[in-house]
Amino acid sequence: MSQRIYTRLGKLVFPYWPLLLISTIASLIYVVFNSLSVWLTASLINNILSDYENLVVEQAQLALKTEFSLNDRLKFMTNKFIIRDTSLETLQVLCLTIVAIFIVKNLFLYLKNVSTAFVQLQIVTRLRNRLYKHLQSLSLSFFHNKKSGDLTSVIIHDVGIMNSAIGTTFHKIIVEPINILTFGILLFIISWELSLIALLIIPFSQLAISTIGKSIRRKARRNTRQISGILSIIADTLSSIQIVKAFTMEEHEIKRFKKESWTYFNLLFRSAKLKHISSPVIETIGICMAVLLLWLGGKEVIQGNGITSEDFLRFIFLLFAIMGPIRSLSNVNINLQNGYASAERFFEIIDMEPEIKDKPNAVEISGLNDKIKFENVGFTYDKENNFSLESITFNIKKGQIVALVGSSGSGKTTIADLIPRFYEIQSGSIYIDDEDIRDIKSISLRQTMGIVTQETILLNDTIRYNITYGCSSVEDDDLLAAAKVANALEFINNLPEGFETIIGEKGVKLSGGQRQRIAIARAVLKNPPILILDEATSALDSESERLVQEAIESLMVDRTVIVIAHRFSTVRNADKIIVLDKGKIAEQGTHKELIQLGKHYKFLYYNQLRG
Numbered sequence: 001m002s003q004r005i006y007t008r009l010g011k012l013v014f015p016y017w018p019l020l021l022i023s024t025i026a027s028l029i030y031v032v033f034n035s036l037s038v039w040l041t042a043s044l045i046n047n048i049l050s051d052y053e054n055l056v057v058e059q060a061q062l063a064l065k066t067e068f069s070l071n072d073r074l075k076f077m078t079n080k081f082i083i084r085d086t087s088l089e090t091l092q093v094l095c096l097t098i099v100a101i102f103i104v105k106n107l108f109l110y111l112k113n114v115s116t117a118f119v120q121l122q123i124v125t126r127l128r129n130r131l132y133k134h135l136q137s138l139s140l141s142f143f144h145n146k147k148s149g150d151l152t153s154v155i156i157h158d159v160g161i162m163n164s165a166i167g168t169t170f171h172k173i174i175v176e177p178i179n180i181l182t183f184g185i186l187l188f189i190i191s192w193e194l195s196l197i198a199l200l201i202i203p204f205s206q207l208a209i210s211t212i213g214k215s216i217r218r219k220a221r222r223n224t225r226q227i228s229g230i231l232s233i234i235a236d237t238l239s240s241i242q243i244v245k246a247f248t249m250e251e252h253e254i255k256r257f258k259k260e261s262w263t264y265f266n267l268l269f270r271s272a273k274l275k276h277i278s279s280p281v282i283e284t285i286g287i288c289m290a291v292l293l294l295w296l297g298g299k300e301v302i303q304g305n306g307i308t309s310e311d312f313l314r315f316i317f318l319l320f321a322i323m324g325p326i327r328s329l330s331n332v333n334i335n336l337q338n339g340y341a342s343a344e345r346f347f348e349i350i351d352m353e354p355e356i357k358d359k360p361n362a363v364e365i366s367g368l369n370d371k372i373k374f375e376n377v378g379f380t381y382d383k384e385n386n387f388s389l390e391s392i393t394f395n396i397k398k399g400q401i402v403a404l405v406g407s408s409g410s411g412k413t414t415i416a417d418l419i420p421r422f423y424e425i426q427s428g429s430i431y432i433d434d435e436d437i438r439d440i441k442s443i444s445l446r447q448t449m450g451i452v453t454q455e456t457i458l459l460n461d462t463i464r465y466n467i468t469y470g471c472s473s474v475e476d477d478d479l480l481a482a483a484k485v486a487n488a489l490e491f492i493n494n495l496p497e498g499f500e501t502i503i504g505e506k507g508v509k510l511s512g513g514q515r516q517r518i519a520i521a522r523a524v525l526k527n528p529p530i531l532i533l534d535e536a537t538s539a540l541d542s543e544s545e546r547l548v549q550e551a552i553e554s555l556m557v558d559r560t561v562i563v564i565a566h567r568f569s570t571v572r573n574a575d576k577i578i579v580l581d582k583g584k585i586a587e588q589g590t591h592k593e594l595i596q597l598g599k600h601y602k603f604l605y606y607n608q609l610r611g
Helices: 002-049 053-063 070-082 087-139 140-144 147-175 175-190 192-198 201-241 242-247 250-303 309-350 412-418 442-447 462-469 475-484 490-495 513-526 542-556 591-597 600-610
Strands: 369-378 387-397 401-404 428-434 447-452 530-534 560-563 576-581 582-588
Touching: 002 087, 002 175, 002 309, 053 309, 070 087, 087 147, 087 309, 147 175, 147 309, 175 192, 175 309, 201 250, 369 412, 387 412, 387 428, 387 560, 387 576, 387 582, 401 600, 412 530, 412 560, 428 442, 428 582, 442 447, 447 513, 447 542, 462 475, 462 513, 475 490, 475 513, 513 542, 530 542, 576 591, 576 600, 582 591, 582 600, 591 600
Parallel strands: 401 560, 401 576, 447 530, 530 560
Antiparallel strands: 369 387, 369 428, 576 582
């Protein structure tokens, strides 16, 4: 599984290979100049500590040699470049050369960092966009089983962690191994005996990195789950703040949040302890090895039977220089483990197949010509949910007003949600004219419908934006006409900003009746041939109910209407009333016919009147 995750991340990176090639070339040049800077810095220290005349003599002796070791050749070329007529001139050239090398080195470091940062941010932005697009394709059942905080956490937190992991990896995994390789080669050139001893650090370091990395990955998974819980609490509390205050539950919510927050703190602190112990462990192992080499090499220099003082100085410089990349790579592993845990959650959602899929040969429709037909429709939300629809069969002719009535939980809203294919039926068929809705493109199907729900869904934007939502271009005259039909124009004009008024989250700045009329205006502007109304007046005061009811009656003219009725007084004039009981059709007919039948409908109707 881990290999599969890394392979998939690699495929995301591959399209950017030209930039990565530039970054790699820049990294190689950076490493070369970085190695030169270390080499020349050792030469600078040696130049300061050594007698100038001795340097000139040593250089002359090297020039007379017929056979060079690679180490001698490098020293000869370095001294040939920097040694001048006087010690002061030699020091001046060496200092200027080091400055020039550092400038060039850092220019290429900048080029490498900028190119990799571009790739990193491109990938992460595309991942976030891809995830958001994929979420839009999933059915409502997916969102019913997921907390909004979980999904927000994946989009923001997990993709952000992946951003950090990819960025750190790009920046370090290209440069540091090359740095280690280059420094290692130079160390072997100076003294292969001491370098072999230095290699002992690698297995100890890898063991520490691997052990710590596995533990960090486990904790990273817990961290991502915990932050999802925190985000869910925040989303639930802030979206229901009125209920929280109404029931004086502020202290309870504070305690609940604090509990989750401190749990998250403990998880983060455990991860931090592991993360921050990595570098000290690697460095301690390295320093122990460096001290051992300092003792062995220093003893040879003092006794004069091995490495020279200049070579030993360079060896120590390079040895300490190589510790930085090794330590840096240990941090790369930590970031990779965190990124891996987040990538698991990301791909878990991306791999979810949309339940509602258009067939390759799906057709488009432009309206309703004859009827909507339910034929032995069966449906259940999931295995754990006991509710189900069984053998639902009925017709809705074009232009008819059909009401769905029944006690709470009888299946009214479920039937209405199946028509626009928000959920996939398990058995039977639903037809628009002669086309099974599963053979119709989802967008085309839903464009023929207008939906006004009991819980008005508005966005935190202007009134204009909410009314025109879903319409590509709207003339002002059409906007005004829709608002007028919905009995909304008067109150909109009385607002200081009119149609440009920001209505707040879920339309909180408007009254319930005003929110419903905005939703009705949105449906009017869409001008759908099929209208689904989830009783929009059940939670309103009498005056608001009157205005909304008038708007609904205007909206229903010349349309095929499915009304989910909570108040039976609103469906007396329906062409057909379908009575549901525990997911089945108990009876159907007109109001008069059902009253005369004297069964479910009559009981529900008079029971409500008495209430």
